[in-house]
Amino acid sequence: MGRGDLLVVGPLPPPVTGQSVVTVRMKDIFAAEFGRTRIVNTAGYRGGSLRKILFKIRSHTTATILARRASGVYLSVNSGAGVALTLLVAMSTPRKVPLVLHYHSYRHIRNRWVRYLAWAAGKNARHILLSRSMAEIFRTVAGLGARTIVINNAPMVPSSLVTVPSNQESSIVVGHLSNLSQEKGLGVTLDLVESMRTIDPTVRAVVAGPATTTWARDRLEAAAHTLGSSLDYRGHIDDAGKLLFFRDITHFVFPTSYVNEAEPLVIYEALAAGRPTVATDVGSISEQLSYCENSRVISPDEDFVALATEYLFSIRDRVDCSVVVRRRYLDALARAESGIAEVVAFLKGLNGA
Numbered sequence: 001m002g003r004g005d006l007l008v009v010g011p012l013p014p015p016v017t018g019q020s021v022v023t024v025r026m027k028d029i030f031a032a033e034f035g036r037t038r039i040v041n042t043a044g045y046r047g048g049s050l051r052k053i054l055f056k057i058r059s060h061t062t063a064t065i066l067a068r069r070a071s072g073v074y075l076s077v078n079s080g081a082g083v084a085l086t087l088l089v090a091m092s093t094p095r096k097v098p099l100v101l102h103y104h105s106y107r108h109i110r111n112r113w114v115r116y117l118a119w120a121a122g123k124n125a126r127h128i129l130l131s132r133s134m135a136e137i138f139r140t141v142a143g144l145g146a147r148t149i150v151i152n153n154a155p156m157v158p159s160s161l162v163t164v165p166s167n168q169e170s171s172i173v174v175g176h177l178s179n180l181s182q183e184k185g186l187g188v189t190l191d192l193v194e195s196m197r198t199i200d201p202t203v204r205a206v207v208a209g210p211a212t213t214t215w216a217r218d219r220l221e222a223a224a225h226t227l228g229s230s231l232d233y234r235g236h237i238d239d240a241g242k243l244l245f246f247r248d249i250t251h252f253v254f255p256t257s258y259v260n261e262a263e264p265l266v267i268y269e270a271l272a273a274g275r276p277t278v279a280t281d282v283g284s285i286s287e288q289l290s291y292c293e294n295s296r297v298i299s300p301d302e303d304f305v306a307l308a309t310e311y312l313f314s315i316r317d318r319v320d321c322s323v324v325v326r327r328r329y330l331d332a333l334a335r336a337e338s339g340i341a342e343v344v345a346f347l348k349g350l351n352g353a
Contacts, residue, residue, distance in 0.1 A: 005036045009063045010076025011043030019104040060085040064092035072098040072347035083113045090120040102128040107260040109138040118142035130263040131284035151339035154332040161272035166322040171202035175249030180216040185255035190223040208234040246273035254279040271329035274322030292328040
């Protein structure tokens with residue numbers, strides 16, 4: 001690594017997670033702005049648990065060495081016990097070097113280690129949070145003096161999604177895309193479709209994402225028996241597959257109960273594609289969908305199936321849905337790009353300490 005290179009430390013795919021996708025996007029942004037960047041992949045080893053741990057320790061040790069020679073450092077913050085490794089890299093970064101830490105989960109900011117991490121990063125470091133409410137919680141835990149920048153996940157989704165045309169289907173086609181699991185809402189989605197079909201038998205479902213657990217595979221098999229050809233399961237899909245997925249659905253649902261949910265990329269994908277969205281009110285999802293007509297959040301304490309059924313039928317005939325929903329995504333994108341510009345200026349030393 002040459003002296004003066006920007007150092008980017010974080011997980012890259014595989015596996016494909018929200019955090020690894022964001023790291024790739026930030027890496028590309030920095031490469032365009034700085035030219036000379038060095039990447040330390042903290043998630044590159046695929047193997048047993050012990051070997052993964054050893055790989056993480058080795059990669060973070062490399063990062064602690066490189067941080068001392070960098071012109072700036074971007075750290076994607078680990079969750080759980082892994083935050084200790086992030087802390088070591090932060091401590092190894094000289095105080096005169098601009099340091100940015102990016103948080104991707106509420107688990108990150110509710111961990112008692114956050115206060116230590118903020119201390120290790122120093123008072124001039126910048127902390128990226130995904131929403132205003134997330135930033136407020138972070139400052140409460142880390143200390144009100146911590147300097148935060150809010151960058152939502154809108155820029156992290158494929159830009160081609162804004163070209164998806166409106167779906168002129170006369171029938172409702174419910175879509176769900178995730179790493180399919182009970183926590184991410186697969187079961188509730190399928191229950192919703194079955195409920196809606198008791199009212200309108202033309203309702204269909206398109207489900208995509210890997211089904212890596214026995215529970216998910218069994219649930220899909222049972223739904224295929226019940227729904228027959230009305231269920232289209234597409235498995236894992238790439239960016240091209242996402243264009244087809246969102247083209248073929250009329251509405252997107254995300255009834256997640258995942259305890260560490262923050263700001264799901266897939267919701268911004270749905271908004272970029274102009275698809276009205278109904279999701280559970282957890283993490284920062286309510287901010288993602290705030291002021292977004294034709295979309296709704298439902299409290300985890302409420303009956304998602306009943307309320308989503310009623311709402312989706314109530315908006316089925318609105319002709320301007322796609323235009324209005326996509327406009328809200330573009331508003332979010334503009335706000336995020338402003339935050340990214342602030343981070344780039346900080347790493348270049350253009351906006352002071």
